[in-house]
């Protein structure tokens with residue numbers, strides 16, 4: 847008789863404990879499903895790092911990558927990075943990089959300089975604008 851009572855009490859205790867645990871679990875699940883605060887939109891520097899830096903440095907000290915260094919590119923004559931071997935079309939590119947040229951270039955490089963070998967296109971105007979703003983900061 848006594849044993850049964852004890853067992854009953856134990857069972858009750860465990861049920862309570864289990865119930866509490868699953869309640870905690872439920873709370874945690876809810877927290878996990880709550881929408882996270884919106885991530886900060888990437889700035890120009892981050893975009894450059896993600897989208898250009900595999901091929902371009904933003905200084906003149908790091909070894910040159912697949913593309914020429916973009917240090918002070920705004921206001922620089924096209925195709926004039928020291929020691930970089932550009933594709934043939936650059937020989938006829940007689941202009942200085944400004945906002946408009948850069949915007950067109952990032953939209954579609956081959957339309958600005960036929961035969962350009964830069965494998966990159968950015969369809970979003972706001973992303974291009976942020977990257978160009980960052981490039982200006984290098985001046």
Ligand code: HEC
Nearest residue numbers: 897898901912913924925926927932933962963964965966
């Ligand atoms: C997959 C590699 C690659 C990526 C990614 C890339 N580029 Fe290029 N870029 C090149 C190459 C290669 C050239 C030289 C093109 C040629 O010779 O035809 C170039 C040339 C350029 C030039 C002309 C430079 C000059 O001296 O006239 C600019 C400006 C430029 N890239 C900007 C950018 C920007 C800004 C980004 C990122 C949004 C970017 N590129 C992403 C490979 C890349």
